[in-house]
Amino acid sequence: MEPVISLNHVSKHFGHRIAVNEVSLDIASGQAVALLGPNGAGKTTSIAMMLGLLHPTTGEIRLLGRTPGHLASREKIGVVLQNVSVPERLKVRECINLVRGFYPNPRSLDDLLNLAGLATDSDMQAHLLSGGKMRRLQFALAMAGNPEVLFLDEPTVGMDVTSRRQFWDALRQYVGEGRTLILTTHDLQEADVMTDRVVVMHHGLVIADAPPERIKMEFGDRQISFVADDARLIHVVRQWAEVADVQTSGRQVTIVTSDSDAVLKRLIHDNWDIRDIRVGGTGLEDAFVRLTREEVSLA
Amino acid sequence: MKPFLSQWKADLLRTVRDRRFFVLTLIMPVGFYLLFIHEQRGATAIAGTFWSAYFMVSMATFGVVGASVNTLGVRLAAERKMGWVRWLRTTPLSSVGYAASKISTQLSLSLLIVAVVFMVAHSNQGVTLSAKHWVEIVLWIWIGSIPFAALGVLIGLAGNSAQVLGTLVYLGLSLLGGLWTPVEALPKTMQDIAHWMPTYRYAQPAWNLLAGKGVDIKDIAFLAGYTILFVGLAAIIQNRLDVKPDTN
Numbered sequence: 007m008e009p010v011i012s013l014n015h016v017s018k019h020f021g022h023r024i025a026v027n028e029v030s031l032d033i034a035s036g037q038a039v040a041l042l043g044p045n046g047a048g049k050t051t052s053i054a055m056m057l058g059l060l061h062p063t064t065g066e067i068r069l070l071g072r073t074p075g076h077l078a079s080r081e082k083i084g085v086v087l088q089n090v091s092v093p094e095r096l097k098v099r100e101c102i103n104l105v106r107g108f109y110p111n112p113r114s115l116d117d118l119l120n121l122a123g124l125a126t127d128s129d130m131q132a133h134l135l136s137g138g139k140m141r142r143l144q145f146a147l148a149m150a151g152n153p154e155v156l157f158l159d160e161p162t163v164g165m166d167v168t169s170r171r172q173f174w175d176a177l178r179q180y181v182g183e184g185r186t187l188i189l190t191t192h193d194l195q196e197a198d199v200m201t202d203r204v205v206v207m208h209h210g211l212v213i214a215d216a217p218p219e220r221i222k223m224e225f226g227d228r229q230i231s232f233v234a235d236d237a238r239l240i241h242v243v244r245q246w247a248e249v250a251d252v253q254t255s256g257r258q259v260t261i262v263t264s265d266s267d268a269v270l271k272r273l274i275h276d277n278w279d280i281r282d283i284r285v286g287g288t289g290l291e292d293a294f295v296r297l298t299r300e301e302v303s304l305a
Numbered sequence: 306m307k308p309f310l311s312q313w314k315a316d317l318l319r320t321v322r323d324r325r326f327f328v329l330t331l332i333m334p335v336g337f338y339l340l341f342i343h344e345q346r347g348a349t350a351i352a353g354t355f356w357s358a359y360f361m362v363s364m365a366t367f368g369v370v371g372a373s374v375n376t377l378g379v380r381l382a383a384e385r386k387m388g389w390v391r392w393l394r395t396t397p398l399s400s401v402g403y404a405a406s407k408i409s410t411q412l413s414l415s416l417l418i419v420a421v422v423f424m425v426a427h428s429n430q431g432v433t434l435s436a437k438h439w440v441e442i443v444l445w446i447w448i449g450s451i452p453f454a455a456l457g458v459l460i461g462l463a464g465n466s467a468q469v470l471g472t473l474v475y476l477g478l479s480l481l482g483g484l485w486t487p488v489e490a491l492p493k494t495m496q497d498i499a500h501w502m503p504t505y506r507y508a509q510p511a512w513n514l515l516a517g518k519g520v521d522i523k524d525i526a527f528l529a530g531y532t533i534l535f536v537g538l539a540a541i542i543q544n545r546l547d548v549k550p551d552t553n
Contacts, residue, residue: 057394057395058394058395059391059394059395075394077397077399080395080396080397081397083395085392085395085396087388087391087392087395088388089388090387090388090389090391090392091387091388091389092387092389093315093319093384093387093389094319095318095319095322095323096315096318096319100315100318101315103311104311104312104314104315105311105396106311107307107308107310107311107312107314108307108308108311108312108396108397108398109396109397110307110397151396151397157395
């Protein structure tokens with residue numbers, strides 16, 4: 007079956023800055039995909055190109071078998087973008103009805119209000135909604151046409167915990183109906199909860215493309231660093247199964263591991279002479295840097 | 306068609322709800338009419354008609370041009386800035402549908418402005434025309450406002466400068482086109498300039514209709530040309546704006 011979205015060696019340059027660099031990607035119908043990465047990774051630019059809001063500098067994109075932006079495919083998608091506010095002087099329900107009127111087979115107003123948890127706010131002035139409710143209204147607008155493909159650009163930014171939970175529930179229902187979801191996020195938890203495939207972007211490149219469990223393993227690594235006088239330690243530790251990587255800088259040793267507890271216990275049990283021990287998470291940013299470096303070394 | 310109707314309905318609702326703007330748009334041309342009609346007495350003959358009728362057409366066109374060039378532009382700029390227009394481009398509402406809705410809303414408002422100015426002129430100054438004349442003149446001022454709506458769309462692309470630019474263009478065109486002072490009363494150079502103004506080409510046929518003359522094909526050609534120019538420029542600028550980088 008033809009993929010819902012396909013990117014074929016797509017690049018986007020803004021002057022000298024390369025926002026997206028030679029990205030190729032196929033997304034099949036029914037997949038829930040997260041574009042994960044730090045700010046400036048090229049996620050939003052990629053989404054904008056999939057939607058036809060930006061044209062790629064080179065490469066080709068197809069959305070539902072057509073060039074993005076085609077009116078016929080716009081009837082089948084729903085979109086939440088960043089930095090959008092709704093028009094003034096419309097009530098919540100009027101705003102939803104305005105957008106419902108764009109689609110051939112819209113969902114019912116009540117359905118959308120409930121989906122977004124806005125049933126009690128339907129007579130509020132739409133543009134005066136608080137940040138979290140505004141995001142939920144935009145979700146309702148995205149769902150107005152009963153979309154087959156849903157694009158969400160950082161959907162939960164500005165939402166409090168309750169809003170987020172409610173939003174995730176609504177999304178899970180959508181995904182459960184076998185429809186396609188593409189969301190961008192810099193929150194690994196969100197990607198993990200909502201999707202079955204995570205595409206990690208950094209500096210415009212796709213540096214990983216895997217199920218969330220695998221990405222989490224990669225990102226869940228911890229670092230143990232210490233000073234060791236005995237250089238033999240490095241060779242020994244490298245053999246341990248739970249150790250992913252060992253780096254040295256003089257007598258400073260840094261171990262990257264998926265199980266810091268086990269490594270520490272072994273180090274102490276074996277009576278190695280180590281001091282100034284520090285244990286920490288590698289963090290998203292570190293993981294990105296590491297993944298990027300691996301990408302470069304592979305090239 | 307359905308997306309357009311939905312957008313138009315919402316736009317009309319929003320226009321009427323903006324009370325201050327709505328009242329001001331109607332009061333401005335009516336207020337100026339009542340203010341200036343007494344300076345030159347209404348019964349003064351001018352261009353084959355009377356000043357009261359002549360200035361009625363001037364102020365109706367002035368009001369319509371203002372509402373189109375100034376406010377339409379500012380509103381479009383605001384909707385662009387809010388990101389709403391960008392989002393709409395992901396929905397089945399086409400950019401043509403969007404523009405058509407804005408222009409239709411503008412035309413509805415224009416019709417109302419003309420009706421109000423004419424009613425005031427009729428009741429206050431006793432301006433009377435045959436039913437055929439009323440209809441002809443109203444239709445001309447209404448349909449003839451299309452290039453100004455297009456100009457409003459163009460100015461709307463100026464972003465933060467739209468407000469200032471809109472006001473300048475609005476007042477400049479009104480003054481140079483003879484909406485304030487009859488063109489015949491201007492120096493020769495100013496008259497030559499006036500003949501190139503879309504405002505002159507817009508008001509002149511209406512004044513001619515008052516005098517029992519027909520609409521000159523030349524005026525229609527001028528307005529059509531300006532419409533094509535404004536729409537073309539807007540399309541070019543729109544395309545340029547689209548390739549600009551945005552927040553990532």
